[in-house]
Amino acid sequence: MTDRRLLLVHAHPDDESIGTGATMAKYVAEGAHVTLVTCTLGEEGEVVPNDLAHLAADQDDALGPYRVGELAAACQALGVEDHRFLGEPGRWRDSGMMGVAANDHPRAFWGADLDEAAGELVKVIREVRPQVLVTYDDNGFYGHPDHIQAHRVSRRAFELAAKPGFGEGEPWQIAKLYHTAVARSVMRRGVEVLREAGSGFYVEDVEDMPFGSTDADITTEIDARPWIGNKVEAMRAHATQITVEPPWFALSNNIGQEVLGVEHYILAVGVPGPAVPGPPIEAGGLGEPHNRENDLFSGIH
Numbered sequence: 382m383t384d385r386r387l388l389l390v391h392a393h394p395d396d397e398s399i400g401t402g403a404t405m406a407k408y409v410a411e412g413a414h415v416t417l418v419t420c421t422l423g424e425e426g427e428v429v430p431n432d433l434a435h436l437a438a439d440q441d442d443a444l445g446p447y448r449v450g451e452l453a454a455a456c457q458a459l460g461v462e463d464h465r466f467l468g469e470p471g472r473w474r475d476s477g478m479m480g481v482a483a484n485d486h487p488r489a490f491w492g493a494d495l496d497e498a499a500g501e502l503v504k505v506i507r508e509v510r511p512q513v514l515v516t517y518d519d520n521g522f523y524g525h526p527d528h529i530q531a532h533r534v535s536r537r538a539f540e541l542a543a544k545p546g547f548g549e550g551e552p553w554q555i556a557k558l559y560h561t562a563v564a565r566s567v568m569r570r571g572v573e574v575l576r577e578a579g580s581g582f583y584v585e586d587v588e589d590m591p592f593g594s595t596d597a598d599i600t601t602e603i604d605a606r607p608w609i610g611n612k613v614e615a616m617r618a619h620a621t622q623i624t625v626e627p628p629w630f631a632l633s634n635n636i637g638q639e640v641l642g643v644e645h646y647i648l649a650v651g652v653p654g655p656a657v658p659g660p661p662i663e664a665g666g667l668g669e670p671h672n673r674e675n676d677l678f679s680g681i682h
């Protein structure tokens with residue numbers, strides 16, 4: 382398939398690089414059309430660099446526009462030229478972590494009308510006509526309200542885009558829908574090395590982290606190690622959110638995580654492609670059995 386089109390829906394500026402950056406750079410390099418939709422501007426984020434602390438929501442409330450620039454730089458590092466904010470920039474606002482007052486902001490994405498937000502994503506789907514859609518699982522990967530809402534909006538748009546008679550434009554059926562994932566076995570290996578490395582990052586037990594999948598849940602291994610440099614550059618562009626000291630990175634909580642060149646996914650809708658041997662464990666791959674697809678577009682004809 383030559384006209385491969387991949388759509389990714391992420392909640393905040395930084396998620397695209399952290400979770401799928403190497404995959405995005407790989408598919409751009411291989412000639413696919415990669416479209417990124419970001420649902421908020423990340424207005425409620427913490428700010429890592431002290432000299433930028435004034436941008437925070439409880440000070441100048443200028444973090445959103447600043448992160449728009451960070452995201453543009455990250456997209457350039459990944460080679461992604463087609464980026465949109467859901468609806469338009471600022472249509473929906475970063476809701477903050479679960480339970481905070483920002484969840485109730487009148488524009489909080491967490492409170493968005495599901496069909497209104499999904500309708501905006503349908504417009505992108507029917508324009509781009511992607512064969513593959515990537516977003517989070519129903520827990521939003523780690524439970525953040527904007528991530529959960531990104532999942533819900535994506536799943537609703539997946540259905541509505543294919544529905545004859547709904548909205549403008551020709552119906553479009555996306556062939557495969559994936560959820561992002563990180564295997565706990567990979568996380569455990571990273572924590573062991575980080576603990577031994579004695580870096581300045583905190584080390585958290587895998588069981589205490591709010592995300593992680595079993596090896597058996599992972600359906601797809603994308604070996605994008607040749608593009609890990611693009612991923613590091615893109616993560617570095619999000620300097621208000623991420624500290625990167627390869628092979629490690631940390632968010633504002635300073636909990637060390639590994640920058641992964643092999644990115645894992647769970648096929649939620651669609652027919653998997655052929656199972657092939659995956660990358661070696663030392664590269665971030667899973668152990669035996671190697672019964673996983675290695676291409677988001679495999680099995681699509």
Ligand SMILES: CC(=O)N[C@H]1[C@@H](O[C@@H]2[C@H](O)[C@H](O)[C@@H](O)[C@H](O)[C@H]2O)O[C@H](CO)[C@@H](O)[C@@H]1O
Pocket residue numbers: 393394395396399423424425426427475476477478525622632633634635
């Ligand atoms: C990766 C991601 O989704 N980041 C979100 C998240 O940021 C976290 C949040 O500020 C939390 O309070 C910190 O402890 C943690 O270190 C941060 O990663 O939530 C932000 C607010 O909604 C969001 O802007 C950021 O992109």
Ligand SMILES: [Zn+2]
Pocket residue numbers: 392393396525528
């Ligand atoms: Zn996020």
